[in-house]
Amino acid sequence: MPKITFYNLSIEKREKLINAVKQEFSRVPLSQASISNIVKSARIPRGSFYQYFEDKEDAFFYLLEERVKRNQSEVYFLLNKHNGDIFEMMIAFFEKVITEQDENRNFLKNLFLNMTYEVEHEFGRSFKGYETNQQFVQFESKVNKEILHISNQDEFKYLMKILTSVLLRSIIETFSKDQSKEDALRNFKLEITLLKRGLKK
Amino acid sequence: MPKITFYNLSIEKREKLINAVKQEFSRVPLSQASISNIVKSARIPRGSFYQYFEDKEDAFFYLLEERVKRNQSEVYFLLNKHNGDIFEMMIAFFEKVITEQDENRNFLKNLFLNMTYEVEHEFGRSFKGYETNQQFVQFESKVNKEILHISNQDEFKYLMKILTSVLLRSIIETFSKDQSKEDALRNFKLEITLLKRGLKK
DNA sequence: TTGACATATGACACGTTGTCATTTAAGATT
DNA sequence: AATCTTAAATGACAACGTGTCATATGTCAA
Numbered sequence: 001m002p003k004i005t006f007y008n009l010s011i012e013k014r015e016k017l018i019n020a021v022k023q024e025f026s027r028v029p030l031s032q033a034s035i036s037n038i039v040k041s042a043r044i045p046r047g048s049f050y051q052y053f054e055d056k057e058d059a060f061f062y063l064l065e066e067r068v069k070r071n072q073s074e075v076y077f078l079l080n081k082h083n084g085d086i087f088e089m090m091i092a093f094f095e096k097v098i099t100e101q102d103e104n105r106n107f108l109k110n111l112f113l114n115m116t117y118e119v120e121h122e123f124g125r126s127f128k129g130y131e132t133n134q135q136f137v138q139f140e141s142k143v144n145k146e147i148l149h150i151s152n153q154d155e156f157k158y159l160m161k162i163l164t165s166v167l168l169r170s171i172i173e174t175f176s177k178d179q180s181k182e183d184a185l186r187n188f189k190l191e192i193t194l195l196k197r198g199l200k201k
Numbered sequence: 202m203p204k205i206t207f208y209n210l211s212i213e214k215r216e217k218l219i220n221a222v223k224q225e226f227s228r229v230p231l232s233q234a235s236i237s238n239i240v241k242s243a244r245i246p247r248g249s250f251y252q253y254f255e256d257k258e259d260a261f262f263y264l265l266e267e268r269v270k271r272n273q274s275e276v277y278f279l280l281n282k283h284n285g286d287i288f289e290m291m292i293a294f295f296e297k298v299i300t301e302q303d304e305n306r307n308f309l310k311n312l313f314l315n316m317t318y319e320v321e322h323e324f325g326r327s328f329k330g331y332e333t334n335q336q337f338v339q340f341e342s343k344v345n346k347e348i349l350h351i352s353n354q355d356e357f358k359y360l361m362k363i364l365t366s367v368l369l370r371s372i373i374e375t376f377s378k379d380q381s382k383e384d385a386l387r388n389f390k391l392e393i394t395l396l397k398r399g400l401k402k
Numbered sequence: 403t404t405g406a407c408a409t410a411t412g413a414c415a416c417g418t419t420g421t422c423a424t425t426t427a428a429g430a431t432t
Numbered sequence: 433a434a435t436c437t438t439a440a441a442t443g444a445c446a447a448c449g450t451g452t453c454a455t456a457t458g459t460c461a462a
Contacts, residue, residue, distance in 0.1 A: 008439090008440085029317075031232040034417085035418075035419070036419085044441090045441065045442045046420090046442085046443070047420095047421085047422090047441065047442050047444095048440085048441060050419095050421080051441070056419095087401070112318070113319075114317045114318070115316065115317065115318070116230075116315045116316065116317070117313070117314040117315070117316070117373055118314075121377070147401055147402055148400060148401065148402065149395075149399055149402045150400075155395065158388070159400055161370065161374075162367055162392055162395060162396065165366050165369075165370035168366075169362070172321075175318075176318050187359075190356075190359055191362065191363055194350075194351075194356065194359055194360060194363060195363065195399070196400055196401035197350060197399045198396070198397055198400075199349060199350055199351075199363070199396050199397055199399075200348055200349065200397035200398065201348055201350045209408090235448090235450090236449075236450070246412060247411085247413095248410065248413095248451090248452085248453090249409085249411070251451065251452080252409065252411095256450085256451080257450095
């Protein structure tokens with residue numbers, strides 16, 4: 001987590017810093033990003049960076065968390081829009097992510113092509129909320145369970161795990177192969193179809 | 202790929218080097234591994250390392266590829282053992298990976314908790330073989346398609362994609378949460394059950 | 403013995419990281 | 433206004449890691 005001093009920053013200075021951070025993580029993935037570049041582009045002395053963040057990772061996860069918060073709103077919105085149909089929500093979410101433009105796209109590309117467990121775990125919160133609160137229950141209540149082939153609470157969790165792992169892998173494939181929106185969507189929809197109807201006769 | 206000089210090495214020296222490499226990548230994930238440590242533990246001069254490998258990644262992927270080759274044999278073996286039932290093969294493979302012991306386990310843990318796209322792609326070859334040859338067709342021919350709910354060649358590919366992504370995420374979860382073999386297996390089997398019967402009523 | 407080629411070696415230049423002693427700023431107190 | 437106190441800013445620096453390169457050493461054939 002960013003240090004208190006970060007939050008005490010004036011809006012302008014904070015924006016300047018965030019932009020520099022974003023720029024660096026859009027340029028290269030976390031492992032290749034350099035603090036030297038960030039401070040250079042934000043025009044702050046090196047020591048200052050460490051006044052605001054613990055390290056590279058800290059800055060990266062700050063950015064990621066902001067994105068996850070936006071995702072959560074998006075997920076709610078899409079779930080409502082599709083009347084609680086989780087499959088349709090996933091497809092809409094998939095489409096939204098892969099059509100992101102410009103710097104955001106590069107950030108996402110670097111993010112998805114370098115999905116360590118920690119990053120995946122954080123990103124997964126887009127759908128689950130944070131354990132500490134009741135967001136998962138809240139989320140669950142928005143889902144139309146009528147159409148799902150599950151017999152208990154527990155199975156719903158596994159269903160979500162399956163869906164998010166297929167979603168993630170599809171996004172990764174899209175970015176890695178630079179697939180067109182159309183191709184990517186067709187592939188993902190096909191996988192969802194298979195998932196819905198089952199893999200075994 | 203390792204350079205020719207690497208393959209010209211005497212068996213003893215090569216073993217010594219490989220062990221040092223393995224040790225380092227069992228200690229920490231790729232991004233944190235250091236060549237300095239490797240050469241120290243292999244007792245070779247720094248320059249020699251670069252005589253054999255391009256860089257850290259090169260050494261890492263060499264190790265990974267060796268593992269993938271072994272996986273391929275294992276997959277064939279397990280597929281035969283279970284009469285072409287791909288679901289049973291997956292479960293058996295899952296069990297084998299998560300019960301790996303000692304240094305191998307640490308290597309795998311670092312591997313799975315830091316699954317970048319490139320690593321995942323390489324690892325995925327455990328099931329698919331290499332594109333350049335007919336291994337995928339060969340693999341496919343060993344699978345009992347009778348029990349699969351697919352209507353064409355193409356759908357089989359998607360089915361494999363789904364299964365491998367669920368398998369991977371399950372392994373990752375097992376390592377990240379340090380689950381017991383029993384818990385992990387129970388969870389994975391449940392997911393396979395859901396996958397088989399379909400997620401939608 | 404010599405030449406030609408492959409391999410080995412380790413010092414070095416370069417870049418990056420995180421720290422810390424020092425300076426500067428911002429309030430609070432008298 | 434002068435002084436004190438605490439927070440924040442600064443940049444030089446030590447420590448470390450990387451990849452290279454000029455030089456040394458080994459090998460083998462002519």
